[in-house]
Amino acid sequence: MLPGMSGEETCKQLRTSSRVNIIMLTAKSAEQDKIEGLYLGADDYVTKPFSPKELVARVAAVLRRSSEGELLAEQIHLPDGLTLDNRTKEIRRNGEKLGVTPTEFKILHTLAQYPKRTFSRAELIEKVFGYEFGGDERVIDTHIKNLRRKIET
Known part of the structure; x- marks a missing residue:
């Protein structure tokens, strides 16, 4: 629902050249939408309405996992x-x-x-x-x- 390009397409294009953390924040709440977003490369998927505290916790968790992942490949x-x-x-x-x-x-x-x-x-x-x-x-x-x-x- 983004102007010009869908969030799914944006995620797919980012994954071709970057390992940047991606959290989809969207109004699409159907199970199939969540599954598709995660399979396209999103690290997490949050639907509206959302709790700001939960979003902050999810961002922290994604960042924690990404920094740990760097240590796995010695x-x-x-x-x-x-x-x-x-x-x-x-x-x-x-x-x-x-x-x-x-x-x-x-x-x-x-x-x-x-x-x-x-x-x-x-x-x-x-x-x-x-x-x-x-x-x-x-x-x-x-x-x-x-x-x-x-x-x-």
């Missing part, structure tokens, strides 16, 4: 024998530790989490440095250049 295996160890924040090639900086690790970790996605400099800076970053966005180029030098064979 290692990410990439081509060319590369392994990212999320616990120790190290990158290894065939078991041998590569000397990367924390920033370089965050960059590769971000890219590895979304293998089919292209990031703008601004998006990478937001994910790696946070919203408050006040420097030049071209700094990401230098970090990527250094990272490539260390991981490319």
